[in-house]
Amino acid sequence: MTLTKEQVAGLAKKPSCPRCNYDKTIGNALCRRCRAKLPENMRAGLENVPNKDAWAVGRALRAAANYFNVHFQSVRNFGGGRKR
Ligand SMILES: [Zn+2]
Numbered sequence: 001m002t003l004t005k006e007q008v009a010g011l012a013k014k015p016s017c018p019r020c021n022y023d024k025t026i027g028n029a030l031c032r033r034c035r036a037k038l039p040e041n042m043r044a045g046l047e048n049v050p051n052k053d054a055w056a057v058g059r060a061l062r063a064a065a066n067y068f069n070v071h072f073q074s075v076r077n078f079g080g081g082r083k084r
Contacts, residue, residue, distance in 0.1 A: 003058040012049045038064055
């Protein structure tokens, strides 16, 4: 996933989380609830995204998506997580 500066700005401005549609803070890529599930070193890359390089945010988002896929697959299988 490669993001442009505009995409990062748009993502930061959205009031809802792209993963779970839960309310999120402007400026962050994911909501607090999603970020709380990530290890600290991955979380930092998803906060204050307008101040970061677009490629760094894209990389952080991809890492987060991989983490969610690996660690929360079973949760999704039982109806939690992202809506289909
Ligand atoms: Zn979320």
